[in-house]
Amino acid sequence: MSSTSSDERLRAESAFSRLLKKPELGALAGLILVTVFFAITADSSMFTLAGFMNFMKPAAQLGILAIGASLLMIGGEFDLSIGSMVAFAGLFFGVCVVTWNVPLLLAIPATLIFAAFVGSINGSIVMRSGLPSFIVTLAFLFILRGLSLVGLKWATGGNTQLRGVREAVEGDILAPFFSGNAFPGLFEWLAHIGLIETFRNGAPKVPGIPVEIIWFVAIALIATYVLLRTPVGNWIFAAGGDKTAASNSGVPVAKIKMALFMLTACCAALVAIITVLDAGSTDARRGFQKEFEAIIAAVIGGCLLTGGYGSAIGAFFGSIIFGMVVIGLAYTSFDQDWFQVFLGGMLLIAVLFNNAIRKRVTGER
């Protein structure tokens, strides 16, 4: 057979059908739809720079979790304990900083290592017992939430909120990387030359980019690169697609899944660090139900519940959709509580869409 015949068939595949194969297509289409919806119904201030930062901030906080969750889902496992993990890591971080007066340089790595350790407990129970991760991590959803409550009461002498974080980290050199706004100088300069809106006194209305957005974008880019351009990414897809086939081909399936559980827990810990520093306190309800929102964002982003398919950039778009809906409804005349209806509806549409895409990709009929 000549090479020309294969070239003919290459050309036969249109740009459109190539696009349809991308797992993140649904999320991108959804994002465009939601943007159009709010462009029509919402107050025009939603799409100013200040409005943009407003909805990107919750999107980023969820997105960091959702990207971790999406990698784990592609690897064929679930983690329902990430929401509780945010509270538990927040407690650990709060106690480090407030009770033990540990500087951030030590407290942050310690919190991440602690979270990775808890993630590895999840992972090793799932891997050793062969039980579905759904049920094992459901147990941890309650265990970690309960431990957070008990731990907070112990650390504060009966309170469920631990205050004083902001005072404890004041002046710490690492604080600007995990709290507040990045690039304030740039925004002041932009305000000075009149490119962005200012208050009467000349200060910019948007003082900088909230740091979580920077983390969110960076993690999305790194995760996408790892998934699509490294051997480890191939192993993640393989481990989630068919773990027997993968390990027969020499893929270290158990190690990969373990690493993914640890990574997901670290993502939860990062969100905990950022939000605790932001709020200046930690409480037991931190991260409540975030596990479901993260999984919804990952599914909207094209992840299959059965594993082996999906994308990190899809979870990125899914989280932005989420942020826009949560915040955007306040800019419209709709009741804010429509948000939950909207979220459920999006999830349903996304699952149906993903199912159709999977059938198309695998040639199932």
Place this chain on the structure above:
Amino acid sequence: MTDDTIFHHGDPVAKLAPIVEMKNIEKHFGNIIALAGVSFDVRPGECHCLLGDNGAGKSTFIKIMSGVHKPTKGEILFNGAPMSFNSPRDAMEAGIATVFQDLAMIPLMSVARNFFMGREPTKGSYLTKRLDVDKMNQVVMDEMRGMGINLRAPDQAVGTLSGGERQTVAIARAVYFGAKVLILDEPTSALGVRQTSNVLATIDKVRKQGVGVVFISHNVRHALAVGDRFTVLNRGKTLGTAQRGEISQGELQDLMAGGQELALLEGSLGGTV
């Protein structure tokens, strides 16, 4: 039998030294004797068919050959030297590749990603170490074209390929990664007529590259179409090895069934099995 020889374009087997030689292999599982002294060898560039009915011991035998089980008794010679495989990994590294029925392929992943699964080519080092995607795509397109399959694109999902094409991808992968002996476990059992002939054609191509092929089957017609030599297993024993041309379809069929039973059936079925 003459109709079945379309895939046999090779010369008569040259008397090359065997790559793998298995001598008087016995395997006991508790008090069950799965194999009671089986001898078998594969030479470069031949297709040696291992025939046998269900339960004859074919699977046990190939699992010993591919390093999954260790024999209870008997000797395995690899290139003339005694060899003991502790794991499938050992056998793979020595150049014995097995394509099991599940094919070790993931339908949702692309052909290129499946082809290199677990053995991805990389470029760069440390932090910039990344998949060599161009090489992956190029190799997959070339290898598959060499096997007579034109992929639409290297990122085509394996799920969109037919059963025969998947089998061919698995074979091409094993050969690309340096298999000297290729064990195919019932590669045609679940395939339709056209796909079967594609797989048989692939086996012929692989053999011409000097790879020794062990073709396990219970379908005598498929075996006769490509085989150079035929060994029949029955109840854990070999009933001898026959050269191509020395044996007919009917004789092989009888050997597999152990002689009498099939002869009894023959009257009512009119020789159609």
